[in-house]
Every structure is written in structure tokens, then in C-alpha cells.
Amino acid sequence: MKVLHVNAGLENGGGLSHIVNLLKEAKIEGKDFELLTLAEGPVAKAAREAGIDTYVLGAGSRYDLASLKRLAAFINDRHYDIVHTHGARANLFLSLIHKKIRATWCITVHSDPYLDFEGRGILGKIFTKLNLHALRKADCVFAVTRRFAQLMINKVNVPASKVHVIYNGIFFHDDSEIPAKYEHMYFNIINVARTEKVKGQELLLKALKKIDDSHIRLYIAGDGSQLDTLKELAQELDIAPQVTFNGFMTQKQLTNLYRRMNLAVLTSYSESFPLVLLEASDNQIPILSTDIGDIKMMIPDEEHGFIAKIGDVDSIAAQLKKAINESPEKLEQMAAREKKYVASHFSVKNQLDSIEKVYQDL
Incomplete structure (x- = not known):
């Protein structure tokens, strides 16, 4: 079975990790999986570094519909079974050519499609x-x-027979491979x-202000349209000395930063199945999340982590206090558990096995 995964190529976050990890595992298992990105960028670069067979369509811009003919020819000429x-x-791009290709077409929904372009106006x-x-x-x-x-079935109106739940996975390391923590x-x-x-x-910053504990330091690793706004909010809340905005960080940089972290926190309004929390857990850090996605599959009870209400600063602050007041020994035991x-x-192996079963059925 010959499979082609397709992505725009400009993803830098969890989507990149999802695609590259999945294709890396497929390569390890000797599967005939390849990657095509519409443009050169972080995804193609990371895939090549992982030894994945990678191609770039060379779309001139986000709106380069002239490349559709080349995309259809690429898929048909190389005889893929699944795209x-x-x-x-x-x-x-695939929706515009799906009737012209012979391959079966699958989509992974990584995030809420109703929120993906929120705040971007008419476009x-x-x-x-x-x-x-x-x-x-x-x-x-x-x-x-x-x-x-359920969102796909009940709101987007995708037939239930077409929808399959596949949880994200990552490559986990033996504890002996995890760098020692800094004091x-x-x-x-x-x-x-x-x-x-x-x-x-912004909820996390407000919760930090509410806790009012100068012993806490927050590191925000990420880039995006709200970065300057968040920096201004930290100044307004008078907590700027406690907050470091690291911007986008590579996996190597993150791994080094994890060595001096006590808690990994995600305060999203909406998420899928956050790989960043799996990665934090792999690095032996306890995790706290708002009640997004199927987070209770990841944090099944209070012995495994902390869960706060979505959009609720008081709840986030309360869970943060709970973590901060735990002894280092108990937090260490929680992270190990x-x-x-x-x-x-x-694991990414479980993820690939589940996806392949659906491919075979198709």
C-alpha cells in the first residue's frame, strides 16, 4: 500500500510533530509512506532530517491554484493508494482535484475547524x-x-461511517535517556x-497575577499574532519580571529548557490531543491542562495531573496553587506515574497501527 501525506509545509507546532513522527515510525516499520508539502518550509526540512522521502510541489503562494494540475499528476503518476x-x-487543494485522482482521500482534523481562522476577518x-x-x-x-x-458528525455533517478517532502519539524515551534536571x-x-x-x-498570565507569588517563574515558548499583546498584558498586570517569552523553540532547545521546569501548563480554549503535554510528560514533568479535547484520556485522575475549567482564571489559579503547594517528591511521583x-x-506506533487498519478497510 502506497501512501502520500500532504501538508502546506509551513506548520511549526504540533501538526509538524504529528506528521513527522508518524512518517518516521512508518519508515522504521518499512512502510511505503511519503510526504509532499505544497511549499518549502519547516515540515519538509524536519522530514528530510528524519530520513523521510519528501517532495515539494513548489506552490508559488497560498492561492497558487495553478499548481493543482501538477498536484493531480504527481498523485496519479506515482500510483498512490491513499492520499x-x-x-x-x-x-x-485536494478538494479541488479529488475527482481527478484515483487515490482514496483521508484528512486528519488536528484542531477545531471553526476556530482555526478565528480573528482573521473576512478571509x-x-x-x-x-x-x-x-x-x-x-x-x-x-x-x-x-x-x-462528534463535531464532525453533528455540526460539520460528515457521515459517521467516514469518521474515525485516532489519538496522537509520540516517541517516548527511556528515563535514562532524559537529561538530568538542573537545580x-x-x-x-x-x-x-x-x-x-x-x-x-492571557488566562495563564491573569492566573499568575491572581496567585501573587514572586517565587513563580513562567516561560512561554511559542510565537504568533498575540505575542506583543501578551507582553503588554504582562506589563499591565505588573508580572513582567516573572514571565519570559522565549518565542519559537526547537525541540533541542525545549528539551534543555525542560531540565529546569516544575510544571507544564496548557490553558487553551480548544485543543485536539496535545502532543506538547505528552512531550512534557516524556521529560518527566507533571502536567496541567484546561479540560480540552479528550484530555481526561491523557490525565485520567488527580494522581496523574491537574485539570482546570476552560476559560476560567479562578480554576486555573486554583490548580496552579495545588501544584505549587505539592512537595517536590509528590510531583516527581506524579510525573513518573x-x-x-x-x-x-x-505511542506513535499505536497511532500508526490504528491508522493503517482504517487504510486497509478503505
């Missing part, structure tokens, strides 16, 4: 409608949470997420 798209732009509304239209046309839709699956004098919190409204970092749990349930 699997990730992201709204790749979905759009955002147009792209939302085009993406929803593409989701209805595909032969198969992989939803990375049960909530997204430090503060309680360090890390938030790894794009600085966009949907990620809710959580890693053992997620490693057994959410």
Missing part, C-alpha cells in the same frame, strides 16, 4: 467555509479526539504553544 492531508490549505470566514466543505468531500476523516469526531530556586512553569487567542495564554501511563497508551 492523506493535514491542514486547511492541503485539504482545500478567515472564507477559509473556514472552504475547509468545512473539504471535510465533507473526503473519503475518510481522522479525528484526534472523540469530541472532534533552581524558583517554581518554574512552562507553556509550549503558539501565541494565538485559542491557546489562552503519568509517563508510565501515557507511554503505554499513546
Whole structure:
């Protein structure tokens, strides 16, 4: 079975990790999986570094519909059985040529399609409608949470027979491979997420202000349209000395930063199945999240992590206090317990096996 994964190529966050990890595992297992990006960028670069067979279509811009003919020819000439798209732009391109290709078409829904273009004006509304239209046309839709699956069926109107829940996974490391932790004098919190409204970092800053504890330090690792706004908010709240905005960080840089973290926090309004929390857990850091996606599959109870209400500063502050007031020994035990749990349930191998079963059925 010959499979082509397609992405716009400009993704820098969880979407990039999802695609590259999946194709890396497929390569390890000797599967005939390849990657095509519409443009040169971080995804193609990361895939090449992972030894994945990677091609670039060379679309001139986000609106280069002239490349559609080349895309259809690429798919048909190379005789792919499955074409699997990730992201709204790749979905759009396939929706415009799906009747001209012989391959079966699958889409992975990584995030809420109604929120992907929030705050981007009329263009955002147009792209939302085009993406929803593409989701209805595909032969198969992989939803990375049960909530997204229900959204696809009940709101987007994708037939239930086409929708499959496949949880994200990562490559977990033996504890002996994880770099030793640095000793430090503060309680360090890390938030790894794009600085966009949907990620809710303003809630985290307000919760930090509410706690009013100068012993806490927050590191926000991510770039995006809200970065300057968040910096201004930190100044307004008079907590700027406690907050470091690291901007986008490579995996190597993040791994080094994890060595002095006490807690990993995600305060999003909406998420799929956040890889950044799996990665934090792999690095032996306890995790706290708002009640997004199927997070209770990842944090099944209070022994495995902390869950706050979505959009609720008081709830986030309360869960942060709970973590801060725990002894270092108990937090260490929680992190070890959580890693053992997620490693057994959410490896990238499990993810690939589940996807392949659907491919075979198709």
C-alpha cells in the first residue's frame, strides 16, 4: 500500500510533530509512506532530517491554484493508494482535484475547524467555509479526539461511517535517556504553544497575577499574532519580571529548557490531543491542562495531573496553587506515574497501527 501525506509545509507546532513522527515510525516499520508539502518550509526540512522521502510541489503562494494540475499528476503518476492531508490549505487543494485522482482521500482534523481562522476577518470566514466543505468531500476523516469526531458528525455533517478517532502519539524515551534536571530556586512553569487567542495564554498570565507569588517563574515558548499583546498584558498586570517569552523553540532547545521546569501548563480554549503535554510528560514533568479535547484520556485522575475549567482564571489559579503547594517528591511521583501511563497508551506506533487498519478497510 502506497501512501502520500500532504501538508502546506509551513506548520511549526504540533501538526509538524504529528506528521513527522508518524512518517518516521512508518519508515522504521518499512512502510511505503511519503510526504509532499505544497511549499518549502519547516515540515519538509524536519522530514528530510528524519530520513523521510519528501517532495515539494513548489506552490508559488497560498492561492497558487495553478499548481493543482501538477498536484493531480504527481498523485496519479506515482500510483498512490491513499492520499492523506493535514491542514486547511492541503485539504482545500485536494478538494479541488479529488475527482481527478484515483487515490482514496483521508484528512486528519488536528484542531477545531471553526476556530482555526478565528480573528482573521473576512478571509478567515472564507477559509473556514472552504475547509468545512473539504471535510465533507473526503473519503475518510481522522479525528484526534472523540469530541472532534462528534463535531464532525453533528455540526460539520460528515457521515459517521467516514469518521474515525485516532489519538496522537509520540516517541517516548527511556528515563535514562532524559537529561538530568538542573537545580533552581524558583517554581518554574512552562507553556509550549503558539501565541494565538485559542491557546489562552492571557488566562495563564491573569492566573499568575491572581496567585501573587514572586517565587513563580513562567516561560512561554511559542510565537504568533498575540505575542506583543501578551507582553503588554504582562506589563499591565505588573508580572513582567516573572514571565519570559522565549518565542519559537526547537525541540533541542525545549528539551534543555525542560531540565529546569516544575510544571507544564496548557490553558487553551480548544485543543485536539496535545502532543506538547505528552512531550512534557516524556521529560518527566507533571502536567496541567484546561479540560480540552479528550484530555481526561491523557490525565485520567488527580494522581496523574491537574485539570482546570476552560476559560476560567479562578480554576486555573486554583490548580496552579495545588501544584505549587505539592512537595517536590509528590510531583516527581506524579510525573513518573503519568509517563508510565501515557507511554503505554499513546505511542506513535499505536497511532500508526490504528491508522493503517482504517487504510486497509478503505
